[in-house]
Amino acid sequence: MAKPLSITSSLPTFSVTWRAYFEMTKPKVVALMLLTVLVGMCLAVPHAVPVQPLLAGMLGIAMMAGSAAALNHLIDRRIDGLMARTYNRPLPKGRISASRALIFAACLGSFGFIILYLWVNPLTAWLTFASLIGYALVYTAYLKRATSQNIVIGGLAGAMPPLLGWTAVTNELHGHALLLVIIIFTWTPPHFWALAIHRRAEYAKVDIPMLPVTHGIEFTKTCILLYTVLLAVACLLPVLVGMCGPAYFVCSSLLSTGFIYKAWQLKYRDHDGLAMQVFRFSIYHLMLLFMALLLDHYLWN
Numbered sequence: 028m029a030k031p032l033s034i035t036s037s038l039p040t041f042s043v044t045w046r047a048y049f050e051m052t053k054p055k056v057v058a059l060m061l062l063t064v065l066v067g068m069c070l071a072v073p074h075a076v077p078v079q080p081l082l083a084g085m086l087g088i089a090m091m092a093g094s095a096a097a098l099n100h101l102i103d104r105r106i107d108g109l110m111a112r113t114y115n116r117p118l119p120k121g122r123i124s125a126s127r128a129l130i131f132a133a134c135l136g137s138f139g140f141i142i143l144y145l146w147v148n149p150l151t152a153w154l155t156f157a158s159l160i161g162y163a164l165v166y167t168a169y170l171k172r173a174t175s176q177n178i179v180i181g182g183l184a185g186a187m188p189p190l191l192g193w194t195a196v197t198n199e200l201h202g203h204a205l206l207l208v209i210i211i212f213t214w215t216p217p218h219f220w221a222l223a224i225h226r227r228a229e230y231a232k233v234d235i236p237m238l239p240v241t242h243g244i245e246f247t248k249t250c251i252l253l254y255t256v257l258l259a260v261a262c263l264l265p266v267l268v269g270m271c272g273p274a275y276f277v278c279s280s281l282l283s284t285g286f287i288y289k290a291w292q293l294k295y296r297d298h299d300g301l302a303m304q305v306f307r308f309s310i311y312h313l314m315l316l317f318m319a320l321l322l323d324h325y326l327w328n
């Protein structure tokens with residue numbers, strides 16, 4: 028006898044599949060990027076951000092960043108399947124096929140581009156497209172496997188969001204927006220290398236030339252410390268050019284001191300789990316720094 032049709036039995040499968048697609052967009056990373064987009068938008072104008080570039084800009088940039096992340100999952104599916112941190116991802120686990128992942132990334136990226144092109148401006152659409160190519164193709168498909176400076180050079184794509192927010196509102200490139208890009212660019216190496224120290228053996232196993240694999244852990248710790256000092260200088264630039272006021276100066280100085288202290292500990296007073304503490308600290312550092320930019324902007328103006 029034929030089984031009765033059940034609508035409820037297909038529901039969990041549907042939600043599991045959509046969760047897998049959502050996971051491919053690296054939602055937490057994109058969420059922090061969107062904060063930096065929002066800050067770029069707010070700092071671009073002295074008054075309130077107009078609603079259309081705000082909503083269409085955030086949506087279009089989120090879709091294109093999510094598309095870039097899904098392409099990263101697609102291109103890296105073989106090595107992801109071999110590393111403990113990533114083996115459970117949708118593609119290596121077979122929860123989504125490669126062809127579906129490609130269609131998903133293509134649709135998400137194309138719709139994001141169209142939204143930006145039609146409802147924001149072509150400059151922002153093309154700059155976001157360049158960031159997508161920079162991350163998904165230049166970094167993931169080439170640099171990641173080619174050089175230990177992979178994340179330094181590739182970091183430029185991830186650093187672009189505040190500039191994208193700025194151009195979404197003004198349709199112009201501005202030096203102040205570039206300072207925000209420089210901050211994220213110098214933040215990326217200590218952010219990632221702290222994690223790479225913890226995951227060194229896994230990267231070595233799959234032949235990915237991350238700095239701790241090619242140059243050793245001590246050298247990487249020195250680089251992290253030097254980059255946190257460079258980041259502290261980069262964080263002062265908005266104050267030096269008169270873009271930010273005392274509230275930002277105080278907050279950013281505290282955050283810089285904390286990050287340098289953590290990096291110094293990692294180099295000279297390391298203990299179990301400290302590398303991952305530094306990685307987590309980096310995420311709070313960037314989040315609080317951009318919130319401080321926002322707070323300062325509305326106090327200062």
Ligand code: HEM
Pocket residue numbers: 055056059060063112178181182183185186211215218219222310313
């Ligand atoms: C080339 C540049 C970058 C590299 C190589 C990189 C690398 C990574 C890696 C490997 C993780 C995963 C850690 C894990 O699975 O436990 C991670 C997590 C994270 N990254 Fe980055 N990152 C970069 C740029 C950025 C940027 C620009 C942002 C935001 C503006 C960002 C925000 C985050 C956040 C929020 C997490 C935590 C995600 C979670 O808990 O699921 N990263 N990053």
Ligand SMILES: CC(C)=CCC/C(C)=C/CC/C(C)=C/COP(=O)(O)OP(=O)(O)O
Pocket residue numbers: 053056057060088091092093095096099103113155156158159162167184185187188
């Ligand atoms: C359009 C636009 C703004 C694009 C930015 C795209 C984007 C989501 C960048 C995030 C950077 C990131 C998480 C890199 C880690 O990749 P990985 O392959 O080294 O790390 P994994 O092993 O965790 O995948």
